[in-house]
Amino acid sequence: MKNTGIILFSIAIAISLCIPSFAQTSTEARFIQKADSIISLMTLEEKIGQLNLPAVGDFTTGQASSSNIAEKIKAGKVGALFNIKTAAKIRDVQKVAVEESRLGIPLLFGMDVIHGYETIFPIPLGIASSWDMELIEMSARIAANEASADGINWTFSPMTDVSRDPRWGRVSEGNGEDPYLGAQIAKAMIKGYQGDDLTLNNTIMACVKHFALYGAPEAGRDYHTVDMSRQKMFNEYFLPYKAAVEAGVGTVMTSFNDIDGIPASGNKWLMTDVLREQWGFDGFVVTDYTAINEMTDHGLGDLQRVSAMALNAGVEMDMVGEGFLTTLQKSLEEGLVTEKQIENAVRLILVAKYKLGLFDDPYKYCDLDRAEKEIFTPANRKIARDIAAQSLVLLKNQDGILPLAKKGTIALIGPLADNRENMTGTWSVAAKFEKSVSIHDGLKNAVGDKAKIVYAKGANVVVDSLFESKFSIYGKPTYRDNRPADVMIQEALDAAKNADVIVAVMGEAAEMSGESSSLTNIDLPENQRDLLKALLKTGKPVVMVLLAGRPMTIKWEDENVPAILNAWFAGSEAGDAIADVLFGDVNPSGKLPATFPQNIGQVPIYYNQKSTGRPLPEGQWFQKFRSNYLDVSNDPLYPFGYGLNYTTFEYGDLKFSSTDLKGDNKLQVSIDLKNTGKYDGAEVVQLYIRDLVASMTRPVKELKGFQKVFLKAGESKTITFDISTEDLKFYNYNIEFDWEPGEFEIMVGGNSRDLVKGKMNWEK
Known part of the structure; x- marks a missing residue:
């Protein structure tokens, strides 16, 4: 069986190399052709096996476990593994897949490398507090280098769930309450993990999670239901996921919650209409831990039914639950799914393995010398200290x-x-x-x-x-x-x-x-x-x-x-x-x-809220028949963007290149910043915009830019932001992404509360 696998695998590669148009096609197209040549040799059982992601090792979570992993790998019933570490162990397991299975298809090896591998950086909510994209990218780069040196080639990170509820425990894993900041961090993390070339042995494939809306569960209770309008989804929660797709993230993970009454892992509108058709995602989708199985507790049917639902929705890989492995063949026989759908899922997974260079060298991440020299090094620890x-x-x-x-x-x-x-x-x-x-x-x-x-x-x-x-x-x-x-x-x-x-x-x-x-x-x-x-x-x-x-x-x-x-x-x-x-x-x-509330009764509290029809006048604590509380002010304890320094900074007045613009012209907004204290220090200068009159209610302010500026004691600098109509766009009532002409308020300052303000008019 071992020799047969090697021979068939060699034939598959040879077939792909003989395609006449091979030299003229793009890299992606070549990988697809190679994947298709392998799919043509696969049995149905082997195809379904590529969609299976069991957990092994000492770091499993959730309620399920898998057994007889080696035998399943030999039988072609495993496409990837996670929670196994060390280059030596992973090499041994990869050897089983490559040398003892019929077709010798290499495995992906994933792990939750969330904020570092052995060199641990601050939790994501903490590192987001740096507002420094270079440092954040560097942390992901070091994490990728260490993880890849220990055999890992796939991380379930970054988590980009916007969250405005500190009761929710996983707020620690995300980037806070703001979609714009979260989007910038998502891009930096993906760049750090994936670099410019996934075939290098020190880059790993990223997985943005949890798609979608996982950070907004009712009552702040993990795994709980999420209910919001499409406008809120697109304007306030989707941006970081979309940014990750635009940054070229290799994979996407589904969330546990339901969206419009349908759990994410079975939600075709989410996984196909939005993710693939609107955003153009071309990688593969993996569920979170047993998320398909858990759809039965959501009330959507038995394992066969929900597994078919997930495949039809656009999910390619089943994490741990083995619903695909144990039910898809029966569902195919009963017409609940098609073989074309199964093959499309296999194709996307095989292409990911080609992108990582695993077909060229299945053991590229199993260099024992790298593990000895590149993990938890003094240099990495020094950078982690600086970032912390x-x-x-x-x-x-x-x-x-x-x-x-x-x-x-x-x-x-x-x-x-x-x-x-x-x-x-x-x-x-x-x-x-x-x-x-x-x-x-x-x-x-x-x-x-x-x-x-x-x-x-x-x-x-x-x-x-x-x-x-x-x-x-x-x-x-x-x-x-x-x-x-x-x-x-x-x-x-x-x-x-x-x-x-x-x-x-x-x-x-x-x-x-x-x-x-x-x-x-x-x-x-x-x-x-x-x-x-x-x-x-x-x-x-x-x-x-x-x-x-x-x-x-x-x-x-x-x-x-x-x-x-x-x-x-x-x-x-x-x-x-x-x-x-x-x-x-x-x-x-x-x-x-993320905003710090005065007490739990204010939750959810966040800076980019909308005005009510009865807003509390600025500077007032309470007024009857206004939107406020009897027992506490509306103010947060500490607002979004807040943070002191051992020195002090003074902001000047806003200066506009023009207060009336048309069409695609760009606006330049500048402000003088002076370090008025005794210490050298860095200030995060934040830009906010408010659309004062629109076709639907808009937030009182939205973060649209920031710069981290270092000034010596007594030093001054002019900070400039460029604003275009792209910064004014939002999803309107009909989910159309566009901007509307009118008056806008521009705000700049050191946090979302203490801002220098000005107004300008922008017409189409």
Whole structure:
């Protein structure tokens, strides 16, 4: 059987090379021809086998498992595998596919390389806070290089789900609430993963997810239903997915939720009409973990019925559920699907393997020397540290308490202040947790013998041990202390007694956000707040370092703690990066990619909302019969785009190249920016536009551009934005993408709230 496979595979390649028009066709067409030559030799069972993606290894999720993988590979019943790592293991498995199956078709090997491989960068919500596309692309490039060195050639990233609900745990995996920022990040990530040439052995195929609308579940509950208008879909949620397609992403993953009452994995309008026909996507679609099987619980029928529905919708690969593998042959016999549909799916998968160069060299990602030399290197860790520092967001700095001096005694207090394992955050499946840098180690590394670091845990992450057991998983223990709470607090007070300053590390554990980690309460846990209150009563200056995978409701902390640094989960180099910012070796420049609410009752709250017919007058807290609350203002705690700096920036007036434009002319908007403080620093200058009169309701402002600008203390610079009619376009009531003439408000500033404004008129 082994020799037969090699011979038949060689015949298939030879056939494709003999096609007369081969030399004149495009690369894509050549790959299609080669794929078709192989399809002509395949049995129906082998064709269906290419559509099967089982999970193996130690990192599986969900409710299903696969067995007898090797035998299925030999029988041609597997097209790809995921959650297997190391070049040696992958080489052994690939060898089974290439040398022991009948046709010798190589496998794809995927993994959730979400924010780094072994070198872990900040969680996606954190790295989005850098607003630096070069750094974001670099993080994906390093991740691709490390993953490919360990045998991986396909990543289930980037996740581009727009989310405005911090209760939803997977907000940590996305880029926040804004579609424009999310689109720029999607493009940067795909460029980093895929590069310019997928045949190189240090690039990997990307998979944008979760298509579509997964970030908008009702009640913020993971996997829950999504319900919104088509206008909202196209104008506010689809843009990052579309940007990923335009950037050439190789694959698309379906989401778990339903859209217009039809689950995404069976939604033909979504997968075919929008994704392929409107956007021109030419790669293959893979489901999320058992998403086809889960359509039965959505109420759409048995496994055979929903599997046929998925194939008819435009899904090519079934992750883990094996519905395609076990039912498509019967569905073909019963006329529920066609062999042409099956072959089209196979063709797209084989073309992807050609694009990766796997037919030329199935073992191109299995170089053991690369794995030894290119993973978790000092150079990669240095870049991860630099990127992590750029992701931190300074939320409050009363009286310039930060940066800290490297002298005296510093009390480091908090349940995760000396915890390496939780620094990487959620979805860091390949991380070496024990090699991450804790905050305790980071501060000690920074001060050396110049200052004394005194540590006490002070509290557990939460009071309830059962609750803690739900998130102290995946190799990220929280090391629960069973002593009474008052004893732990007293220990912290004893540690702080002779300190000059207290650094209180508070917030979430790594797995309190992420998949299946939705919360109804996003306050700081009560026992941590009790600890914080005790520390504040000492009268010593307190700096809170907030660890979080989501925007949290920290209004009390904002009102009472003099300095707050939001560190998200900053990755394997978190401790050193946090120390860099705390001591001023790096001036923080991060800006929030998601709004922080005052309390949970404001959710969903986001900057680009629409005006009501009874808007609250600007600057007012409450007015009867207006759109507001009785008990709290409409304002967020911290707005989208917000972030302080150790220096200060002053914005001048807006200057327009013209206040009246026509047609395809471009508008130039400029503003003078001056660093008026004592430190060199970077500011993210943000451009927003409002369409003041339109044929349908429009947001009060929309992000349309940004520039990260570095200025030395006292330096000034003129920042210029070019605006075209493309920036004015939106999907109207009839889902037509166009712009409408009229008056527009242009706004520029350092966050979505504090803006310099001007108006202009644009006619067709």
